[in-house]
Amino acid sequence: MALRTQKIQLNPNNKQSTLLAQHCGYARVAYNAALSSFKSGLDDGNWKTLYDIKKEFNAKKREVFPWCDAMSQNASKNAIHNFNDAVKRWRSGQNRFPKPKNRSGRQSYQADNGKGSVRVHKKRVWLPKVGWARMREELRWTGEIGRVVVSRKDDKWFVSILVRTDEENTMVQMSLIDDKPAVGVDVGINTLATCSDGTTYENPRPLKRYLRQLRRAGRGLSRKVYLSSNWHKARKRLAHVHYRISCIREDSHHKASTSIVRKASAIGIETLNVSGLLKNRKLAKALSDSALSKFLTMLKYKAVRRGIPITEASMFFASSKTCSRCGHKKAELNLSERTYHCTECGFECDRDINAAVNLCPV
Ligand SMILES: [Zn+2]
Known part of the structure; x- marks a missing residue:
């Protein structure tokens, strides 16, 4: 089994592109709601779990966001899961504390609801609540579809599809x-x-x-x-x-x-x-x-x-300063010296090629 992702540009119609933008907004709102409820929990001294945050969001969402029923709930659910991952990264010391997302940032949402919730047929993809949207090319891989993320760049829509293929990976x-x-x-x-x-x-x-x-x-x-x-x-x-x-x-x-x-x-x-x-x-x-x-x-x-x-190679391996023929290491090498000239054995070679030979595994 091998995991493959492919990012394909979408050709949505007007109605669909509005819906896609609304879903991105819904995902952002859910993420920020999760963040603020988690923060208020921290202030009161109780640690809110993913389950608490989800429950809280679902209890109040219809009241605060009356338009949310027109959206796929996968967008909000996945956004809250992403927030939970961000908290995990913060706790392990990998990242800083998550920040709220704003309108002008990257627009995206995760559309799937686990395996098989998104279908692909030739040059079309079925997204919940959006329906069949046209893609610019066919999916290259066959297999079970996992995570599906819709994103926007330069007013173009893209879908990134993860496929679990049956093919053997490397052999x-x-x-x-x-x-x-x-x-x-x-x-x-x-x-x-x-x-x-x-x-x-x-x-x-x-x-x-x-x-x-x-x-x-x-x-x-x-x-x-x-x-x-x-x-x-x-x-x-x-x-x-x-x-x-x-x-x-x-x-x-x-x-x-x-x-x-x-x-x-x-x-x-x-x-x-x-x-x-x-x-x-x-x-x-x-x-x-x-x-x-x-x-x-x-x-x-x-x-x-x-x-x-x-x-x-190690970060401290001096690939440019070392002679690729005799192994002599120069104390200094100016960036303007485009040709490597070895003072020990007289070897002369292009600077970059010399470095590449040093990096070559034997
Ligand atoms: Zn040398």
Whole structure:
């Protein structure tokens, strides 16, 4: 059994998109109600469980939110469950205390009510209370449908569907990777990825490219009267630029990571100390634009899916400073030095390739 998710754009009709937006609102309201009832419990010194919060919400929902019967109750139920998970993460010290959600934040809700409550037929998905909504493409996997999350980005609707497939996860491809080499991958700002075999993948740096447009759209928004119809138009324009940027970034990440896992039998990567790197103000913008951690996460899950072993070097392993031929470690290496030159053995090589070879698992 393998778990697969696919995010597909929806083509809802007008009635459906209104309903989807209302469901997102209902989920938000339920989450915030759960938060405030949990908080009041903390103030009075009694710890409210998931069961208490749910019971309390269901008792008063028709009174406070008279429109709630037109909504699928899955939206509120799942939102309260999500709140409970947030509390768990807070208690374990993983996250900070949950914050209330506001209208301008990410809009989404979870539509399913356990197994089999959402159906998919060809290019359509059946969502409770919304009905059959059209999808832009068919679901790639067959199997039992689990979690279904509807979300909105740049005034477009998306559905993310989790499928428990019957196929064996990793063993299938094992025979295919025998004759392929092990590959070390060095990630960076100028080139997204440099492999130890010498191939490189461009980093499109979309934020840099769209910065002018982004500033223009942001300026336009700030000059409009808040919540006026021109303000809404400007908000859409700005959201669209952000959407373009994230699409370009994601596309390059997917293409590079797929290409790398296809040619490797083992992969070695570095562990990025992103919060440390972000302290360098000159690099911060370029680093956030590259979203390198996201890229490495993608590389990892694609490798796991294919059954390719992936080794992560320690955060303190100096992959750039070490000579890949004799192992000599330089005390200092300037970022402007694009070619690695070893003072011990005279080895010369491109800086990024040298690092990638050092990261290569043997
Ligand atoms: Zn050397």
